[in-house]
Amino acid sequence: MTIAQERDERSGAERHGGRHLDASRDAALRDAALRLLAQIGYDRLTVEAIATSAGAGKATIYRRWSGKAELVVDALLSHKPRLEAPDTGSLRGDLAELARRASAHGAEPLDTSVMVGLASALPRDPELRAAFDERLVEPHRRSLAAVFERAVARGEIAPVAHLDLVVSLIPALVLYRLLVQPGEIDPGFVESIIEGVILPLVLAGPVSLQTTPTP
Amino acid sequence: MTIAQERDERSGAERHGGRHLDASRDAALRDAALRLLAQIGYDRLTVEAIATSAGAGKATIYRRWSGKAELVVDALLSHKPRLEAPDTGSLRGDLAELARRASAHGAEPLDTSVMVGLASALPRDPELRAAFDERLVEPHRRSLAAVFERAVARGEIAPVAHLDLVVSLIPALVLYRLLVQPGEIDPGFVESIIEGVILPLVLAGPVSLQTTPTP
DNA sequence: GGGATACGGAACGGTTCAGTTGCGGAACGT
DNA sequence: ACGTTCCGCAACTGAACCGTTCCGTATCCC
Numbered sequence: 001m002t003i004a005q006e007r008d009e010r011s012g013a014e015r016h017g018g019r020h021l022d023a024s025r026d027a028a029l030r031d032a033a034l035r036l037l038a039q040i041g042y043d044r045l046t047v048e049a050i051a052t053s054a055g056a057g058k059a060t061i062y063r064r065w066s067g068k069a070e071l072v073v074d075a076l077l078s079h080k081p082r083l084e085a086p087d088t089g090s091l092r093g094d095l096a097e098l099a100r101r102a103s104a105h106g107a108e109p110l111d112t113s114v115m116v117g118l119a120s121a122l123p124r125d126p127e128l129r130a131a132f133d134e135r136l137v138e139p140h141r142r143s144l145a146a147v148f149e150r151a152v153a154r155g156e157i158a159p160v161a162h163l164d165l166v167v168s169l170i171p172a173l174v175l176y177r178l179l180v181q182p183g184e185i186d187p188g189f190v191e192s193i194i195e196g197v198i199l200p201l202v203l204a205g206p207v208s209l210q211t212t213p214t215p
Numbered sequence: 216m217t218i219a220q221e222r223d224e225r226s227g228a229e230r231h232g233g234r235h236l237d238a239s240r241d242a243a244l245r246d247a248a249l250r251l252l253a254q255i256g257y258d259r260l261t262v263e264a265i266a267t268s269a270g271a272g273k274a275t276i277y278r279r280w281s282g283k284a285e286l287v288v289d290a291l292l293s294h295k296p297r298l299e300a301p302d303t304g305s306l307r308g309d310l311a312e313l314a315r316r317a318s319a320h321g322a323e324p325l326d327t328s329v330m331v332g333l334a335s336a337l338p339r340d341p342e343l344r345a346a347f348d349e350r351l352v353e354p355h356r357r358s359l360a361a362v363f364e365r366a367v368a369r370g371e372i373a374p375v376a377h378l379d380l381v382v383s384l385i386p387a388l389v390l391y392r393l394l395v396q397p398g399e400i401d402p403g404f405v406e407s408i409i410e411g412v413i414l415p416l417v418l419a420g421p422v423s424l425q426t427t428p429t430p
Numbered sequence: 431g432g433g434a435t436a437c438g439g440a441a442c443g444g445t446t447c448a449g450t451t452g453c454g455g456a457a458c459g460t
Numbered sequence: 461a462c463g464t465t466c467c468g469c470a471a472c473t474g475a476a477c478c479g480t481t482c483c484g485t486a487t488c489c490c
Contacts, residue, residue, distance in 0.1 A: 057467070120257065272440090
């Protein structure tokens with residue numbers, strides 16, 4: 001519905017004379033929405049604050065979206081993630097590169113704050129959750145899965161048994177860490193996940209030990 | 216401050232005649248607060264809804280707490296977790312028992328919903344975060360740490376290298392799963408974390424492989 | 431018994447926000 | 461040139477909620 005509305009307004013059949021919608025206003029409003037979302041969370045986010053923060057009037061928002069929910073979903077979907085998985089030649093190098101992007105660079109700290117800000121709202125809004133999935137969750141999972149699959153193809157590791165779980169490790173632990181201990185993520189934190197959990201896990205062969213060692 | 220207020224009201228020096236505070240109202244209100252918190256999250260939680268849900272009047276709440284924040288913190292702190300780590304004789308057995316408690320039983324599904332409901336509010340309220348830590352995060356970590364330490368003492372596994380990280384695995388992955396895919400947690404989910412991630416990780420010896428296998 | 435206080439319930443003023451409308455001005459098509 | 465539509469801004473109505481106050485009733489200490 002969001003995309004449809006966008007189509008109506010841009011290539012609409014009922015556009016005659018008059019001033020056009022200013023595309024720079026769209027971008028400014030979406031940016032402001034994501035920035036405030038990361039700062040104060042979805043529930044405390046107000047349309048008025050978004051407008052003010054973008055130097056716009058509320059009417060400019062309601063000319064484009066039906067309200068907060070539609071604007072935030074559209075902002076999330078417009079937020080293009082970097083999909084390209086790195087290829088440094090080794091699994092450790094690829095993971096380190098992903099970690100470097102995730103902690104140091106500009107995009108990802110916003111991503112994780114947005115995740116925290118959206119958390120409480122996701123269970124009650126399927127559209128929000130779908131956009132959250134498409135732009136924040138799945139790209140990470142795909143990049144990680146590609147890195148592991150390349151390592152398998154190189155013969156560096158055996159096929160990963162629970163790939164779904166393994167590619168969730170970094171985002172899950174980063175999110176948990178942000179909830180339990182708010183503030184900036186130490187770059188070494190992601191590194192210790194890689195070195196302390198992921199690499200030992202995927203480098204170890206399949207384990208088939210006895211369950212009862214103390215008869 | 217919350218505990219101090221409680222002391223003032225119960226053993227207060229300035230209590231003369233008149234009807235006493237009904238302790239059953241305290242419990243009903245705290246229960247209602249946690250139940251609604253799990254359902255709709257902290258931000259949408261209203262004092263009015265808590266009172267109505269507990270069959271009480273708002274005045275009964277404001278006689279005890281200064282507002283929503285203090286009530287929720289007090290409710291969290293009154294929520295006594297089961298600390299006792301199981302001791303089945305094997306690491307796998309202990310972990311399976313923890314998993315059984317976490318997914319099937321009554322207390323823990325509420326716990327995880329409360330965690331989701333609190334998520335967006337934690338970064339901006341240190342008292343809330345402290346209570347969250349004390350009653351929802353640390354007990355889980357302590358139980359898991361105790362289980363691993365006993366396994367080390369039995370000689371079942373080598374000392375766990377990144378214990379802080381390893382004991383975060385279950386809560387982090389469960390929380391992440393709840394956010395990304397709301398609804399009930401499949402009991403098999405926690406089991407696959409144990410079998411697919413934790414056990415392979417702690418059973419594998421320290422890994423010291425070469426970083427560059429493709430010269 | 432009598433004064434004091436808690437109880438559920440209802441009402442009230444104050445604040446915040448949603449969503450709409452009007453204003454003066456600017457940008458577009460015809 | 462002219463009408464149409466966008467722009468930022470401000471004002472407005474209505475809803476939701478907070479925190480307080482009052483009511484009639486019930487419970488406690490003295």
